Amino acid sequence: MKGSYPSLNLGQSVMIYAYVMASFERIQPEPAFHSLDQEGFRAMMDKSREVLEDLGIKSNPALYNRILERLASLGEDDVHLLHSILNRYLK
Secondary structure, three states: OOOOOHHHHHHHHHHHHHHHHHHOOOOOOOOHHHHOOHHHHHHHHHHHHHHHHHOOHHHOHHHHHHHHHHHOOOOHHHHHHHHHHHHHHHO
């Protein structure tokens, strides 16, 4: 194989390397909302659901769920900012 297909060995090596790397456990940061006030976070999520439903985004489950996942990773400053925006929208 060395002479006829030199790239085949490289391809197989890359597959083995990728397989080994996939077995390592990824370290993911803890979501920022754990350090936040749980009641404030819950209120922000409730308001966000209401606004998303009002905008018709709930009819697209993939987009709706993705947005809620991203909201769960917001930091404390971002949650306060989003509260302000959502309150203004809901008025």
